[in-house]
Amino acid sequence: MSGKSAYSNPVYRTFEVHVLGSSAATPTSLRHTTAQALRFHNKWFLLDCAEGTQMQLRRMKIPMMRIHHIFISHLHGDHYLGLPGLLFSLHLLGRKAALHVYSPPGLREVIEVQFRVSGLVPQFETIFHEVVKGGELVYEDADLAVESLEMEHRIPCFGYLFREKPIERNIRKESISRYSIPVRQMAGIKRGKDLLMPDGKVVPNEEITRCPPRARSYAFCSDTAYTEKFLAQVMGVDLLYHEATFLQDKADIAKEKTHSTTIEAASLAKKAGAGQLMLGHYSARYKDMGLFLKEARQVFPNTILAEEGVVTQVSAFASGT
């Protein structure tokens, strides 16, 4: 081990949650309904896409043309109603690149009927991926994997777990010159292989590399009643976004409406050993979000609020870095 903490390791790449909307069910004059942009390194993803998302993207200067994958939790209006407008605008802006949309079944029909009645033929392809169960790998690239999480809601609803893939080891600068490490061996060494010298001698990997930073993860869990159905998947997650539509005194309403309270969200974060909890999806009846924070922190101190326009880093908070 290098002894350096993950916090200071310069190898860490950007991994940020940009909150575009935080209100439940109906927007208020101040809060939009659910949408988040996720930035990982040079890629942008969208998580839910409520009414007004395209304007929020503009306000937060998020490059909508660089979004290629959109993950929709479920087909209640407060989680997808901004998608048609975003697609129309991408079309009008001349987008050519395909767009992937992940959601429970039904969204394709919603979008297609709207392009049909508008008389527009999109210049780009929208590829709909139907998510029908939790625990599935729904997206993967060289750096990230995204798994579905089964929520407990009135209609089929899925959260999404973004897992950074294991990060390659860092070859120490001084080792490169000292051993004249050939380029063809570098990829293997970064993955943990030992160095094979021309004379047949072997230099152990630990001597020439640094321990990589721990891969991070972000779980987006909305909308859901309290459930542990997806708990195993989110164990040790670094940042857990969990809906908290109500304060604890409305636990009965939360249950009836298949939503969660502050304490329920915090309890799940605690059970999961999450690094940090972000609350959101506040009922429009509330004005003072400080109460949400206060309640949840009684159970899970490292709690923050989803606030529109605020960017949160996904950091390797949990133990074992």
Add this chain to the structure above:
Amino acid sequence: MSGKSAYSNPVYRTFEVHVLGSSAATPTSLRHTTAQALRFHNKWFLLDCAEGTQMQLRRMKIPMMRIHHIFISHLHGDHYLGLPGLLFSLHLLGRKAALHVYSPPGLREVIEVQFRVSGLVPQFETIFHEVVKGGELVYEDADLAVESLEMEHRIPCFGYLFREKPIERNIRKESISRYSIPVRQMAGIKRGKDLLMPDGKVVPNEEITRCPPRARSYAFCSDTAYTEKFLAQVMGVDLLYHEATFLQDKADIAKEKTHSTTIEAASLAKKAGAGQLMLGHYSARYKDMGLFLKEARQVFPNTILAEEGVVTQVSAFASGT
């Protein structure tokens, strides 16, 4: 004639245009796409319903529960995408009263598929009225009549002309006591009948009433290329809203995209003998709306800009009051 101008006549009822959105095609970070709330006396109407309209209604403190009639010009997203969200919110707020929606065909399907995928059964009825040609009476009540106006656009598109019905004559206070006018004759006198005295004598209507204020009208014309198809209907209109997507130097693009320029909108207002012209539906490429005003006023001096959050009175501007 009483000699009093319509301006000072206290009988005039509220007739206001509240601009909720003024941008064309795509919203900007500052401007929403098209929507207007029309207030006539104690009734509220909605003209187009772009993405974000329900939030704009909240911001402008317009009582959405009191909207019973929504007029949609056409099925391009920037004119209707806020409707599903508004309907979902009305449902969640417990609306029971029926809602009438007037639009070219296709909107019912757009709405119904969304209620279906969301698993929501609306508690109120939405009655869709298909508008398929101009010059038709599409709505009428005791005070107002609304006619369709045929626009020139890529897909079926209609403007709407709101005509206040002729206003009843005012019975002079002094006449009521002087002639002891019986209640049963009052309605007739307000409509212009003479007073019949118990002794068989006739008092001419003009002696006992004041000339009523002239009924006012508002025409909402968007989206359209320059056309005179609906000119006869809007002759002498008090307030003409006419789209002006482009400045005059983009007349070729306007024509290609079936939109209008400042000068075209102003020319139509002039030909119609309108009292006032309101421009709107500005292309997102423009920042300085002062240029729109400057150009249009060269042709039609009494021009104003549609500006979000601004309320404009529909006044009896035109001659003949």
